[in-house]
Amino acid sequence: MKNITYKNFTIHQAPSLESTNSTAFEMAKARQLFEHEIVLADQQMAGRGRMQRNWISPKGNLYFSLVMQPKVPVSKVAQLSFVAITALRLAVEEVSKGKNHLHIQNKWPNDLLINGKKVAGLLLESQNNGSECEFVVVGIGVNIASNPDNTIFPAANLKDYDIEISPLDLLYKFLDKFDNLYQHWLDFGFAGVRKLWITGCYKYKEKITLKDGDAQIEGVLEDLEDDGRVVLLTQSGWRKFSAVDVL
């Protein structure tokens, strides 16, 4: 692996890996990788998405996993995925400055959309000792040059919207934003990040449909809880959800 230093981050870049999340998780577990270290791959042979899905990972897109070791209780770990996807939204907003027709949003829980199509996803995996977080791996895949067809939710890539950037430069932009937001979260907690996430939330205060196994639940997207659950106002009252999909 080639090592690149960017600010206070160390990036370990490999031409090809099964999954940057798997590599980062195993290395963090073996105490070979620590806070602010990143595994980056040009392509992944067995990229993983949420809910045991595959993440098709040909060359040309961005695939990386960032290790964090915040000294926080397990209950706060899910907040990190909102820190990271918000940082990614701010980064993509910056690289697409001037393209006013683009609507860049985060979709609960951790997708990034442009004009209603998914351009990036995030997979958080962590280890704890029962009460405290030991490490967190946040894996992000961004469709820069291509995207798969036939996805449950329509997908697109940055090139479709004339956003020209290399995977490494986009990672740097992400790290610029992440660095600030992560520090803010460590110093002041979740409130500011939650607010920022909500300002870019897809279908906020609108009717959405959640897919929970075979069931579909309709309701108005009202809020984001501190534990990362989404709050819906349904016909049967307020309900909170964690591991579901927004259709």
Ligand code: BTN
């Ligand atoms: C999703 O939307 O389902 C999450 C996709 C996460 C994909 C990224 S690509 C880099 C990292 N390594 C993986 O195997 N998965 C994540």
